[in-house]
Amino acid sequence: MLNAKPLPSYLAKRYHGWKATTYKENEAWYHRLSDEGQHPRAMIISCCDSRVHVTSIFGADQGEFFIHRNIANLVPPHKPDGQQHGTSAAIEFAVTALKVAHVIVIGHSSCGGAKGCLDMCAGDAPELEEKTSFLGRWLDILRPGYERIKDLPTPERGRAIEKQAVLVSLENLMTFPFVESEVKSGRLSLHGLWHDIGEGLVENYLPDVGEFRAV
Structure with missing residues (x-):
């Protein structure tokens, strides 16, 4: 090379x-x-953003977390179409081979990927609409989340789409048969977090109240 x-x-x-x-x-x-x-207890799906350092946040040592990072911490829907799916492969390995007990999706403040989706869906980023844009086609995963928050006041949309990235990913995780079966058996639990970088805050999604609240 x-x-x-x-x-x-x-x-x-x-x-x-x-x-x-x-x-x-x-x-x-x-x-x-x-x-x-390796025998990690948890898989963490986080953003590529250099400011998100999950091992520091949770004081983890080597061998404790199986970590997968991608743009905007997204999980695509289950789609075994023969194409290359790095995130799906990582999830399959963590759940079926490593037998992790937890899959944690963590979003964060000032997420460039989430903002990119917001701009693209609002028609403000035509370059991302191009079929040749790897980034745009990846962010299409988050379009359902945009549809849920598009009518919010503009100042509220940024944080809302960041949290939708977590929720959409949690929903898509349950489309994987091997995830669904492990969750229903009680051997695997899913968790959704959102991290405020500046404040050092971590919020946990609580489905019974339908909100993210401080840990």
């Missing part, structure tokens, strides 16, 4: 610092993780 270049020096220095400190102090634990494989 002729276009690949060496790791930037600042990242190489950070790696050597980690290897000499964190790794060295926990070397036996890393060997155990390597030898025994």
